[in-house]
Amino acid sequence: DAKTTQPPSMDCAEGRAANLPCNHSTISGNEYVYWYRQIHSQGPQYIIHGLKNNETNEMASLIITEDRKSSTLILPHATLRDTAVYYCIVSLRHLFYNTDKLIFGTGTRLQVFP
């Protein structure tokens, strides 16, 4: 089962910031938070990941609470092309010793409107 809880849907006006929340209250100390999105009929796209510090890249920002039990993905200026299902996942990161796998939940369907 997925270790995360996300709202099923959200709306956001174009040009505004989209803030997508995720609860992961059972996250362990060595698990990372990953975000992916899936635009209709395409393969999921990696967005960003983090462990405990806030992270930012060209696509988004990731804010992780101090207790690591929840996080928020921020799309600073949402566009119509950001309409997609956004998945929050927790996973171990080590390549060579890892037996973990990505468990996708149901995600949040973000609708950006004009």
Add this chain to the structure above:
Amino acid sequence: KAGVTQTPRYLIKTRGQQVTLSCSPISGHRSVSWYQQTPGQGLQFLFEYFSETQRNKGNFPGRFSGRQFSNSRSEMNVSTLELGDSALYLCASSLESPGEQYFGPGTRLTVT
């Protein structure tokens, strides 16, 4: 750098047949994972291969199998197809960890 490629993109098979899907990972990526996506069950992990070894497996029947070649290309096979196997099959490759994966466009399989 070329992305993950999957062939074929679309496939129609009949119940009872078998099918083989192919995935070419991003150059240099050694981990390849497979997923099944259906409207009812969402994205479900099938298995992961690393250096030609299956390292992890999801909860699917033995009719679903896979393999990875020395050049990291991977195939998955589904035998004795059932109507419920109709789905989008996605392949993903990763360099540093199974968490940071890059997905292909998928193969849409329809079983009639």
